[in-house]
Amino acid sequence: MLFAGAAGASAQPVAPVCAALETRLAQSPARLEGRVLNETLFEAASLDCPGIAAALLDRGASVEARNRRGGTPLNIAAARGAGEIVADLLARGADIDHADLAGITPLLAAVQAGRRRMVATLLDAGADVGLASREGVTPIMAGAFDGDARLLALLLEAGADPNAEDRRGKGALVYAAGRAFPGIVATLLEAGAEADRVWGHDLTALMWAAGHANDAPAADGVETARALIAAGAAIDRQDDRGRSALMIAAERGHAQMVTFLLDAGADPGLRDREGRLALDLAAGDEIRAMLAR
Structure with a gap:
């Protein structure tokens, strides 16, 4: 043979x-x-x-x-x-x-x-470690999206840039925040990721955390937001639609996030570019009741 x-x-x-x-x-x-x-x-x-x-x-x-x-x-x-x-x-x-x-x-x-x-x-x-795909995705972004802490550590040790931005205006911190990975977010912040950086469409990592994926535990979303605010993320910053983290959480129906943001000092009186309050965007009676107080 x-x-x-x-x-x-x-x-x-x-x-x-x-x-x-x-x-x-x-x-x-x-x-x-x-x-x-x-x-x-x-x-x-x-x-x-x-x-x-x-x-x-x-x-x-x-x-x-x-x-x-x-x-x-x-x-x-x-x-x-x-x-x-x-x-x-x-x-x-x-x-x-x-x-x-x-x-x-x-x-x-x-x-x-x-x-x-x-x-x-x-x-x-x-x-x-810094080479990106045609969409601008670098290994650290892919690692942050998958939530593998040990893999992320390997990339950071090799010099990966935690603030690199892809063609959609997103970075590793945004990917991790949107998936509600508090441990990954904490690691990236420790590595120098900018907590209050404004990404594509004037969105911040806190806004992505506020509107986190529906399959993520609500408690993980809150812990992610807590870490970002503690690192300096502005709670009332607004995106290019005029939406704040509170508005995004309300519209997404994330009740625990709404409670946390209100307790952290988010302003329910902010209006978006169409004049709507978080109350106007709220998904469900529970969240509307929180915002109507």
Whole structure:
């Protein structure tokens, strides 16, 4: 067999998918030329079959091959968390910072996939922690959105900018606040994220926290807002619609957030650009009663 022993080169047991791929390749070895050779390398990377990937590279598969999304085998292996393949590709000269057509580097792909060990490997190998996708999303933004504190710490230790802004006018602090991740928000603030920075549409992280995702625990939303205010976020700042954090919380139906903001000194008398109060925007009788006092 052309790949006899290749799939077993790793000290780890051969995965069934790798054994099946090896068998298929051995049945038609003459086809493994040119484009097919590279396509098969992508398949081996996506399945995390290090022995097969090594054999394909030895036969002539290219570390610079591109798939239809513009990614290289390294992009695919990094997203898969295929550590042995990534190490082999890097040793053979693969570009650690190659971006696919969407601008996603191996590091960003690993962060988006939640591959903490792979992120550490790539950072140790010199991956650029500041490279952004075509949408302006950096690894630290993706990490903040996913709420992985240990992964975020790796990125910050590598020098990630907590105040970087994407093309939608959002940053890591905004992503974490909108998901109501108080621990992530606290970490970013400690790393130098600006608590009262005005982002796209004149929104602040506090406003994003006030209107946090519905699947987040209400208590986490409140703790996130508390951390931001303690760090200097202005409670009555208004966005480009004239909406304050209190108005946003009221409209979103976040009763605990409304209570917290009122207790923290939010002004219920502010009006938006259409002249509406938080009371006018309130979703539900409970919140209207709070604001009518």
